[in-house]
Amino acid sequence: MSKALRVPIFYLPIFVGLLMWELAARTGLLDPSICPSLGATLAAFARLIDKGHLLENAWISLFRQSSGFFLAASFGILSGMLMAQSRWVFNVLEPLLRATFPLPKSALIPLFILWLGIGDAAKVAAVFLGCLLPVVISTYNAARGVNKQLLWSAWSLGTAKWLIPWKIVFPAALPEIMSGLRIALALSFTLMVSAEFLIGNRGLGTLIGTLGEDGDYPGMFAAVLAVTLLGFAADRLFLWLNNRLLRWRD
Amino acid sequence: MATRSTTSWLWRGFERNVSIVVVLALWEITTRAGLFNNFLLPPLSDVLARGLRDVMNGELPRQALITAYIAVVGFALAAAAGVAAGALMSMSAVVRRIMEPVVSVAFPIPKISFLPIFILWFGLDNMPKIMMIAFTCIVPIISATYLGTATVDKYFLWSAQNLGTTRHTLFWKVIVPAAAPQIISGLQVAFPLALIIAVVTEMLTGADGLGGYMIHAVRFAQSDKVFAGLLATLLLGMFFMQAFAILRARLLVWHAETASAGAT
Numbered sequence: 135m136s137k138a139l140r141v142p143i144f145y146l147p148i149f150v151g152l153l154m155w156e157l158a159a160r161t162g163l164l165d166p167s168i169c170p171s172l173g174a175t176l177a178a179f180a181r182l183i184d185k186g187h188l189l190e191n192a193w194i195s196l197f198r199q200s201s202g203f204f205l206a207a208s209f210g211i212l213s214g215m216l217m218a219q220s221r222w223v224f225n226v227l228e229p230l231l232r233a234t235f236p237l238p239k240s241a242l243i244p245l246f247i248l249w250l251g252i253g254d255a256a257k258v259a260a261v262f263l264g265c266l267l268p269v270v271i272s273t274y275n276a277a278r279g280v281n282k283q284l285l286w287s288a289w290s291l292g293t294a295k296w297l298i299p300w301k302i303v304f305p306a307a308l309p310e311i312m313s314g315l316r317i318a319l320a321l322s323f324t325l326m327v328s329a330e331f332l333i334g335n336r337g338l339g340t341l342i343g344t345l346g347e348d349g350d351y352p353g354m355f356a357a358v359l360a361v362t363l364l365g366f367a368a369d370r371l372f373l374w375l376n377n378r379l380l381r382w383r384d
Numbered sequence: 385m386a387t388r389s390t391t392s393w394l395w396r397g398f399e400r401n402v403s404i405v406v407v408l409a410l411w412e413i414t415t416r417a418g419l420f421n422n423f424l425l426p427p428l429s430d431v432l433a434r435g436l437r438d439v440m441n442g443e444l445p446r447q448a449l450i451t452a453y454i455a456v457v458g459f460a461l462a463a464a465a466g467v468a469a470g471a472l473m474s475m476s477a478v479v480r481r482i483m484e485p486v487v488s489v490a491f492p493i494p495k496i497s498f499l500p501i502f503i504l505w506f507g508l509d510n511m512p513k514i515m516m517i518a519f520t521c522i523v524p525i526i527s528a529t530y531l532g533t534a535t536v537d538k539y540f541l542w543s544a545q546n547l548g549t550t551r552h553t554l555f556w557k558v559i560v561p562a563a564a565p566q567i568i569s570g571l572q573v574a575f576p577l578a579l580i581i582a583v584v585t586e587m588l589t590g591a592d593g594l595g596g597y598m599i600h601a602v603r604f605a606q607s608d609k610v611f612a613g614l615l616a617t618l619l620l621g622m623f624f625m626q627a628f629a630i631l632r633a634r635l636l637v638w639h640a641e642t643a644s645a646g647a648t
Contacts, residue, residue, distance in 0.1 A: 147482045148489060168504050229404045236621030237614070238579035243587065244598040244610050249424055323494035328584045331499070332599070339497070346500040354500060361497040369492030 170352040178352035179359060187341060188360055195337040196364065198254055199326040202261025206322070207315055210266050214273025214311075219299055231267060239264035239321075240328055247333055257329040257337070264325040265318035272314020276307035309383070312376050319372055323365040338364075426608040435612035443597070444616050451593040452620060454510055455582040458517025459575055466522040466574075467567060470529025471555070480530075487526055495520045496584060503589070513585040520581045521574040528570020532563030565639060568632050575628060579621055594620065 142149075152172055158164050159171030170178075182188035216223045243260050250256040280303050288302045330339025338361050345353040408428060414420060415427040422430075438444040472479045498519065502512035536559050544558045560567075586595025594617045601609035 145485045145489075147485050151486075225399060226403045229401050230407065233404050234618070236576075236625045237618040238576060238583050238621055240580045240584045240587075241594070241598065241614055241617040243584075244602045245614060247602050248607055248610055320492050320494070323492075324496050324580070327494045327497045331496075331584075331588055342497060342500055346504065351504065354504075358497050358501060362493045365493040366489060 168351065170355055174352040175355040175359060178350070179356035182353060182356055182360075188357070191336055191338050191341045191357075192360060192364065194254075195326055195330065195339070195361075198257040198329075198337065199261055199322050201254075202258045202326070203265055203319060203322040205258070205262045206265035206269055206318060209262075210269025210314075210318070211273050211311060214270045215277055215299060215304065217270070217274045218277030218303070227270075231270060235267055235271075239267075240325065243329055243332055246329075252333045252335045256333055257326060260329040261322045261325045265322050268314050268318045268321065269311075272317075273307065273311050276310030276314075277303050279310070280306045309380055312379070316369070316372055316376070319368060320365070323361070323368065327361055423605075423607050426611060430608050431611040431615065434608040435615055438609075438612060444594075444612070447592065447594050447597045447613075448616055448620050451579075451582050451586065451595065451617075452624075454513045454585075454593065455517060455575075455578040455624075457510075458514040458582070459521050459578040461514070461518040462521035462525055462574065462578075463571055465518070466525030466570075467529045469522075470526040470567075470570075471533050471560070473526070473530045474534035474559075475555070483526070483530075487523060487530075490523045491527065495523075496581060499585060499588065508589055508591075513582065513589070516585055517578045517581045520577050524574045524577070525567075525570045528573070529563065529567050532566030532570070533559050536562040565636060568635060572628050572632070575624060576621070579617075579624065583617060 155164075156172040159166065159169065159174075164171070166174075179188070213223070213227060217227050218224075239260075242263055243256075246256040246259045250259060277299075284302055284306055285298065288298055293301060326337075327339040327342075330337040331343055334340045334343060338357055342354055342357040342361070345351075345357055411425070412428040415422060415425055426434075435444065469479075469483065473483050474480070496516070499512065499516055502516050502519075506512040506515055540558055540562055541554065544554050549558065582593065583595040583598075586593035587599040588595075590596055590599055594613055598610055598613035598617075601607070601613060
């Protein structure tokens with residue numbers, strides 16, 4: 135089977151599902167007042183793009199999500215690596231991680247409203263803190279689990295001690311770090327939307343909320359579709375990057 | 385010797401928690417010294433006093449029970465349906481063909497964005513919250529169950545079939561127990577999501593539960609109440625994590641994993 139056909143064939147059940155949605159709406163199985171058809175949703179999608187709201191809000195949301203995510207990724211990888219290298223850093227950070235890990239991170243949103251108000255900072259902070267722990271923990275576990283023979287070989291070949299974390303440990307730990315980052319990426323979209331629902335100041339989450347309050351349900355479905363597409367596209371982009379970065383493995 | 389091991393045990397306990405104690409002490413000392421605006425960061429003792437008062441008058445326990453209730457019900461629905469769907473995927477090629485793309489699309493999408501649609505469909509009561517929790521938790525449970533049941537050691541299956549085990553018994557007596565560690569791991573990944581979504585949906589519908597408690601506190605500018613709610617949510621999360629760890633050890637008591645954990 136050719137490569138161009140494989141992807142659409144894999145996703146065929148999704149297209150069948152969408153078709154069934156449209157048919158159910160057309161035949162009156164779905165109440166159009168609470169469940170607009172796929173056609174109406176797509177029409178609303180085009181209308182929202184045309185009026186500029188959708189793209190503008192999508193940019194705002196993406197900015198918040200990616201700032202929070204990249205902050206969490208850099209801080210998380212750095213502290214996870216340091217925890218694995220230094221007993222002292224481990225002794226300081228591990229109790230704090232253990233104590234805060236069980237907190238459902240969405241509970242921090244009210245605190246950020248209190249501290250940072252309703253601007254971008256509160257949302258970026260919510261995404262950042264929500265994504266941080268999975269990155270730290272996966273990096274630490276990955277760096278601790280690096281095959282000792284790799285380290286011994288590096289030592290015996292005379293690799294400078296300060297180079298080992300970055301030349302040996304980090305690349306060896308990268309696959310597991312990347313799977314931690316993928317979980318954090320999915321969480322970052324969840325927290326971004328949650329924060330925007332709660333702190334209504336532009337962004338796709340807010341757009342979904344206001345369209346719903348106006349009773350524009352096709353518009354609301356279209357905005358939900360936009361968030362869904364963004365989350366999905368980000369994940370597939372991440373997988374593509376992951377495969378490129380880890381190409382040396384096999 | 386006994387006293388020495390006791391002191392070293394005490395020392396280890398101290399070493400393992402010293403940074404928590406330092407952070408809590410710094411919180412109390414700096415806020416009392418007026419280094420922070422006490423509205424933005426109330427002293428720890430004020431937060432604890434507030435929390436204690438709301439525990440005594442029954443508000444915090446009531447809200448915590450509501451949050452726990454919707455999280456557990458939504459999670460239980462997802463667990464039942466998710467384990468069934470994951471097992472079906474590994475047994476039937478047709479189900480696998482249909483479900484694989486659905487799971488791979490559903491995994492990364494921010495499912496919380498469907499909440500306004502769920503509210504539109506299920507009203508403002510507990511129903512949309514429970515459905516939202518179930519919808520979010522089911523995806524990791526399906527994929528963990530599928531991976532666990534699809535990768536059962538072939539020798540187990542061959543031996544059982546050789547001894548004349550029926551398909552039904554094979555599934556319940558061989559496949560499910562062999563996949564149990566992975567299925568339980570999937571459940572342990574999913575439950576924190578249930579709490580995250582429970583708190584968010586409560587904040588949004590703004591009525592009951594710990595999420596409602598905190599969002600009300602923000603609206604009425606009661607910062608000590610926000611922190612008290614945070615501590616209560618943390619305790620609820622700790623309780624469930626502990627409960628899951630105990631349940632895991634109980635359910636997998638026959639498994640090598642538990643035996644080695646007990647030995648150390």
